[in-house]
Amino acid sequence: MxxxxxxxxxxxxxxxxxxxxxxxxxxxxxxxxxxxxxxxxxxxxxxxxxxxxxxxxxxxxxxxxxxxxxxxxxxxxxxxxxxxxxxxxxxxxxxxxxxxxxxxxxxxxxxxxxxxxxxxxxxxxxxxxxxxxxxxxxxxxxxxxxxxxxxxxxxxxxxxxxxxxxxxxxxAAEPPLPPLHAEAFEAIENGDYARAIAAYEKALAENPRDADARAGLGQVRLLDRVQGVDLHTARAAAAAAPQDVGAQLTVADLDLAGGHVDDAFRRLLDLFAQLPGDERTPVRERLLELFALVGDADPRVVSARGRLASLLF
Structure with a gap:
């Protein structure tokens, strides 16, 4: 930033x-x-x-x-x-x-x-x-x-x-936010992402079908993960350790937050393909989380999901 x-x-x-x-x-x-x-x-x-x-x-x-x-x-x-x-x-x-x-x-x-x-x-x-x-x-x-x-x-x-x-x-035309959503939004404005995550998680516990809370939770988790991360340092760490899951996840988050959706998906799918089966779970979970942020109907998500399915089966 x-x-x-x-x-x-x-x-x-x-x-x-x-x-x-x-x-x-x-x-x-x-x-x-x-x-x-x-x-x-x-x-x-x-x-x-x-x-x-x-x-x-x-x-x-x-x-x-x-x-x-x-x-x-x-x-x-x-x-x-x-x-x-x-x-x-x-x-x-x-x-x-x-x-x-x-x-x-x-x-x-x-x-x-x-x-x-x-x-x-x-x-x-x-x-x-x-x-x-x-x-x-x-x-x-x-x-x-x-x-x-x-x-x-x-x-x-x-x-x-x-x-x-x-x-x-x-x-005045804007409808008021539900209390927990309002709490999360206020926390985001203040840069308190941990509090915002807790508010959205509580909203989902009360109503697991709350799509807005689920979307907001994914977004604020991404913000929390990339907050204060230096892009150049993160890229250097990922380049030095191509199979370091944590380093690759960090750069994928930064890419998606910066608008480089295809780069984020490609990085994680390439990593997924290289890892042994017992180390793939965090990568698959992060891919699914990023898919939800971009939206299931997005062509980039459709393409990436197809490749993930082929790697799984």
Missing amino acids: TDPTLGASLRGAVDLSTLRNRPAPAVTGEEAPSGADVAVPSLVLDVTDETFPQVLELSRTVPIVVDLWAEWCGPCKQLSPILEKVVIELSGRVVLAKVDVDANPQLSQAFRAQSIPMVVALVAGQPVPMFTGAVPEQQVREVFAQLLQLAAQNGVTGSVSVDGEAPEQEA
Whole structure:
């Protein structure tokens, strides 16, 4: 995870020039000045390769926070609700643009999304790196405060309204979480993954059919395993000991958390094929856990399951 701080000036870390030549933005008022108020459909926008130029233009009025995510990414599902909450609380001073990297390869390539979740800001049409990986809510708030300061220094001080609705109405539409889920979510925001795991395990003990608790438990276990692990050190250890189960499991976790799903599955399946039968169980169990995180319908899971079955039988 990168250090969640912003520089004092705009830093063009990625080239967005190929994404500019698209239709004009669909907002109220054309070429609104930085201090103007414009209307948007929502403070949280789903953005595609085709609609991104509209968001790029909107960043001349209000800072845009770009959340690069994927459906199979557990840490993304932990971070996105925090981003949405903070954006809505800022009442139109910031807009959140959500980009599904699987569905929008051009944007993924433009932002050099090697690992997700990845969060980048747009200010006056220029990209500003924010952070990569799951970040607790307090750190998210701190980075957003720095973003607003940076935007003001560059003359981007406008705001947006939501097509006649108060931003607070969007927040009210969210149903309350069950108590144990709320406890787990609060613990995740505070970086207390052990407490979050305990809350989800208790929820599952009370209701073994609680699919949300099961999914949340898998996601937070992954976060707990990769927290504080240095990628380069882990890769070096795995390269030095190709049949060290612990070392290979760690790198597979890091790969999946970073969005490299095929690499994670391939590493564990290759290891499974090399190990004697009595040492395979931890690898098989970790594969099944990662399959559940990505989703049974995902083609990468289907393919990996097929290879696992062939190795078993």
